[in-house]
Amino acid sequence: MDWGWIGRNLDLIGGRVLEHVALTAPPIVIGLVLSIPLGYWASRSRVARSILLVLGNIVYTIPAIALLVLVPVLLGGAILDPVNLVIALTLYALALMVRSAADAFAAVPHDVVSSATSIGYSAWQRFFAVELPLAGPVLLAGIRVVSVSTVSLASVGALTGIENLGSFFIDAFQRQFLTEALVGIVAVLVVAAVFDVVLQLLGRLLMPWNRRNRRAAENPALLRTPPIGGVA
Amino acid sequence: MIEFRSVSKTYQDGTAAVEDFSLEIPARRITVLVGSSGSGKTTVMRMINRMVDPTSGTVEIDGVDVATREPVQLRRGIGYIMQNSGLLPHRSVLDNITTVPRLTGVSKADARRRAFELMEVVGLERSLADRYPSQLSGGQQQRVGVARGLAVDPNILLMDEPFSAVDPIVRDELQQEVLRIQAELAKTIVFVSHDIDEAFLLGDQVVVLERGGHIVQQGTPTEILANPATDFVATFIGAERGKRRLVVSDSTPAIGDDRVLVDGGGYPVGIIAAPGGRLEAGNPNPKSRSVSNKTDQAGDA
Structure with a gap:
């Protein structure tokens, strides 16, 4: 181990962390956004659900290296362009996320949706004000998995010359230099952990009812209120 | 007034939920549709706000065929209160009550003011306004449901077995609350129930339905009790088992x-x-049926 190497290469480490973030944040966000309409569609039609889930499984089965070569060939871009990695990671994110999104929308209580319709929500209003927020907790659980998987998967991009934290593994392997490999692993873990914390905080911010409901379920005292005029 | 004219509903698989159903529902009165499950009572009620469209026949509100009305607009003008309250679990009590007025463009401040008034009307403390539905008891949730139904001050209120999931003591309180509110506001209420006692308590008019939405008997509770039209009605109201003969x-x-x-x-x-x-004679006029000065206001259902 060469602890001094870390101190001497802080700039390099910092730069690769930023590159890693820049490469992984867009696929996570785009994957989530695209999975919402697809997941909603899958939750409403059995045929759509089967097709989308099978497609997702197929995409997820393609080896990462193969996909990284395939994307520029299919889209006609340069093979070393970082965009290839973003596209490939987006496809993986989407492949994983469609299933979560389909389950998330399927889990929205039917009577709440029907009740919203009965009191005069239009289909669009109902989607944005009722179904999407109520699908939120399951969507969040899904995107947390996708986030971790994307952050770790991005390292593979280094093999095709796209600079990120994975580049440390390649260097370490070629130079038989353990310290660099360790730095890469820890940095990937830290990025994944930070992403997860950010997602959880966003979830709490956007879905305040979720926590309070859970708290109420754990603590029945919250349900007890003084009777109003002798009735409760 | 709401009028059903030979309404039928047949589903795609051929099941007839409702067959040739005709009924007049008077304005500013409580009409209870009562029957066992599968009698089509909920289907009939949901035709009023176009949650179900009839296969044939027409449903008219004050002479206007609801089929000519845009469903979303129609529903916003009709209060709807259902079993298990149907509240939005991710919205606070106050937001749940203001949701329909907000959809129709009422300002936030006005909607909130009205919501606080309604909370008082239905017997909810102001301090509950920021709670989420899951933080309320079942009875409180139903009260919020009633307040939400009243929020746009609709002429028509549809109540779909609203109190069947709460315990008997709370149900009793809520039923009395409905009678009190009705004495004050005199809405046209269509109430669906499978509980004949509830129907007799609340209904100015009680309509007993059998499978397929067939009306076996309609009339005031007194009329039905005194003279059950068929054995089915007699059994349903418990007269046959001697439950009503004291x-x-x-x-x-x-x-x-x-x-x-x-x-x-x-x-x-x-x-x-x-x-x-010696047995005493009682006053045969229940609270809910004492809005007689408002009966003949045609055209305001």
């Missing part, structure tokens, strides 16, 4: 001037005042 128990000693009443099966069901051994 006699003074001769074996139980009198409590002061009160005597114990027993039903046909000999089970004690109540107490009757008999000062000096």
